[in-house]
Amino acid sequence: MTVAADASEQESWFHxxxxxxxxxxxxxxxxxxxxxxxxxxxxQSFNLSLYEWDGLGAAEYVGFRNYExxxxxxxxxxxxYISMKNNLIWLILYLxxxxxxxFIALFLNQTVWGIRLYKSLFFFPFVISQVVVGLVFTWFYxxxxxxxxxxxxxxxxxxxxxxxxxxxxxxxxxxxxxWPQTAYCMIxxxxxxxxxxxxQIEAGRLDGAKGWKMLWHIIIPQLRPATFIAFVVTIIGxxxxxxxxxxxxxxxxxxxxxxxxxxxxxxALSEYxxxxxxxxxxxxxxxxxxxxxxxxxxxxMYREEKGR
Amino acid sequence: MFPKPIxxxxxxxxxxxxxxxxxxxxxxxxxxxxVALFSVKPAADFTNANYWGMPSSFEGAFNYGQVFFNSDxxxxxxxxxxxxxxxxxxxxxxxxxTGFALGIYKFKSNxxxxxxxxxxxxxxxxxLMVPVRDLTLQLGLYNTKTGLVLxxxxxQTGFCTLFMRNFIRALPFELIEAARVEGxxxxxxxxxxxxxxxxxxxxxxxxxxxxxxxxxYFWAVVLTQGAESQPVTAGITSFNAQFRAAYQLMSAxxxxxxxxxxxxxxxxxxxxxxxxxxxxxx
Numbered sequence: 001m002t003v004a005a006d007a008s009e010q011e012s013w014f015h016x017x018x019x020x021x022x023x024x025x026x027x028x029x030x031x032x033x034x035x036x037x038x039x040x041x042x043x044q045s046f047n048l049s050l051y052e053w054d055g056l057g058a059a060e061y062v063g064f065r066n067y068e069x070x071x072x073x074x075x076x077x078x079x080x081y082i083s084m085k086n087n088l089i090w091l092i093l094y095l096x097x098x099x100x101x102x103f104i105a106l107f108l109n110q111t112v113w114g115i116r117l118y119k120s121l122f123f124f125p126f127v128i129s130q131v132v133v134g135l136v137f138t139w140f141y142x143x144x145x146x147x148x149x150x151x152x153x154x155x156x157x158x159x160x161x162x163x164x165x166x167x168x169x170x171x172x173x174x175x176x177x178x179w180p181q182t183a184y185c186m187i188x189x190x191x192x193x194x195x196x197x198x199x200q201i202e203a204g205r206l207d208g209a210k211g212w213k214m215l216w217h218i219i220i221p222q223l224r225p226a227t228f229i230a231f232v233v234t235i236i237g238x239x240x241x242x243x244x245x246x247x248x249x250x251x252x253x254x255x256x257x258x259x260x261x262x263x264x265x266x267x268a269l270s271e272y273x274x275x276x277x278x279x280x281x282x283x284x285x286x287x288x289x290x291x292x293x294x295x296x297x298x299x300x301m302y303r304e305e306k307g308r
Numbered sequence: 309m310f311p312k313p314i315x316x317x318x319x320x321x322x323x324x325x326x327x328x329x330x331x332x333x334x335x336x337x338x339x340x341x342x343v344a345l346f347s348v349k350p351a352a353d354f355t356n357a358n359y360w361g362m363p364s365s366f367e368g369a370f371n372y373g374q375v376f377f378n379s380d381x382x383x384x385x386x387x388x389x390x391x392x393x394x395x396x397x398x399x400x401x402x403x404x405x406t407g408f409a410l411g412i413y414k415f416k417s418n419x420x421x422x423x424x425x426x427x428x429x430x431x432x433x434x435x436l437m438v439p440v441r442d443l444t445l446q447l448g449l450y451n452t453k454t455g456l457v458l459x460x461x462x463x464q465t466g467f468c469t470l471f472m473r474n475f476i477r478a479l480p481f482e483l484i485e486a487a488r489v490e491g492x493x494x495x496x497x498x499x500x501x502x503x504x505x506x507x508x509x510x511x512x513x514x515x516x517x518x519x520x521x522x523x524x525y526f527w528a529v530v531l532t533q534g535a536e537s538q539p540v541t542a543g544i545t546s547f548n549a550q551f552r553a554a555y556q557l558m559s560a561x562x563x564x565x566x567x568x569x570x571x572x573x574x575x576x577x578x579x580x581x582x583x584x585x586x587x588x589x590x
């Protein structure tokens with residue numbers, strides 16, 4: 001009898017408090033996974049960047065020496081400097097996906113027969129893997145048979161070995177990356193254009209606005225949410241660029257197409273030796289750059305949450 | 309509608325537009341069409357430098373047959389499915405719960421936990437690389453599909469939670485209040501009231517995560533090696549080494565590797581786009 005009373009008492013305690021307990025029960029599995037695999041590793045990497053470690057033996061504490069080495073590489077204009085510079089080029093040029101995506105979206109925003117199929121086919125490059133995109137563009141640039149050189153040859157311009165030339169290689173890879181990214185931005189804008197207020201367009205037309213003026217003063221302000229998301233995913237995409245570089249050039253020629261994400265991988269997990277601590281230091285720098293954008297994004301979200 | 313509907317333009321503009329659509333598409337997908345062309349050519353065409361002409365004979369069946377019966381490709385494809393499907397199920401299941409908790413309940417740290425998921429979702433992979441690889445090694449899961457799946461579930465939970473929480477927030481809260489007045493327990497509210505309403509979100513996330521995971525390359529390289537456990541993205545690079553100059557086989561292989569997410573996209577287009585454009589419309 002006491003057992004039964006206990007049980008009912010327990011149940012009622014749970015019953016009374018379930019609105020306080022329930023969220024934690026629902027959160028625990030997801031949070032556990034996320035903490036173990038994402039949050040804690042971030043701090044572990046910070047810690048690791050203060051050590052010299054080959055991944056097997058004992059780690060040796062070296063303080064900020066890894067960062068000092070990075071600094072000297074910077075001063076010597078070596079791998080780190082080139083990676084940073086290329087990251088900056090990626091960041092800036094990748095943003096071209098946003099206007100390019102808007103342009104294609106405007107071109108496709110009609111209701112003619114078959115347009116739905118066209119829209120999906122234009123989105124194609126985003127759905128396929130970057131590995132395949134990388135292979136496709138490697139052939140596109142190939143100096144002996146690539147379409148690019150067939151095209152240049154048509155105008156009497158000599159063959160260019162885009163991926164073998166230190167001057168062009170990064171731009172060539174970014175161009176390949178812009179292909180899927182533009183498709184992504186296009187979809188964002190197509191959806192945004194669907195939601196544009198027709199009354200405002202009519203009002204604009206009555207006021208004599210059309211073409212560029214209409215686009216700039218009436219349409220683009222209404223596309224703000226789409227632009228914001230396009231900006232976020234493009235920045236993140238630019239800083240995460242790894243697959244294309246790994247597939248197309250492996251950082252070459254002579255390391256001239258490396259970015260931080262690729263350089264870090266190379267230092268920590270390839271023939272350049274397993275320098276985990278040094279790699280972690282590079283990752284920390286990349287993380288800190290990314291953090292500026294993450295903080296900005298969270299701040300925007302926070303304002304929006306407070307606003308409703 | 310902007311730009312002005314083409315039906316209201318002069319006839320000439322309409323015709324130009326209709327003619328430009330296929331041309332633009334041809335230009336846009338040019339590199340892919342080239343690969344499709346490569347994949348049906350005989351090997352001799354490449355040794356004779358007939359790269360861009362018509363195939364001297366149609367060898368599509370032979371080339372794709374080689375990929376399926378004479379290479380590791382089927383293995384890699386199977387691996388990809390065995391990695392992708394459990395990840396989709398795991399990440400969606402976990403985020404249904406976290407999204408429910410963060411979207412329905414008001415408690416002090418709610419917004420901070422939510423921001424933790426959002427921020428974690430944006431970190432560069434490199435900062436996780438060494439510790440995650442190490443953890444996987446210690447668990448004895450290095451070079452296994454399970455090791456890859458566990459990480460993918462954990463990482464995707466970040467994005468999925470963001471998505472689910474915002475979706476649940478937009479549901480009518482009165483439904484939950486009414487259920488509470490009826491004395492229905494929180495667990496049953498989740499299972500019988502909220503979950504059925506989440507079907508479109510679950511569909512959207514499933515296709516999206518399927519594509520993300522299928523296309524992942526970085527973690528495949530970091531956490532696995534060799535044909536037993538590697539997915540098709542990593543497989544295609546070893547394929548590349550094996551068939552270096554056999555462009556017809558490489559092309560056929562790439563197309564096979566790209567097909568599942570493409571098929572997924574065409575089948576579930578509406579949901580896919582709904583997932584991608586989350587928050588892009590207000």
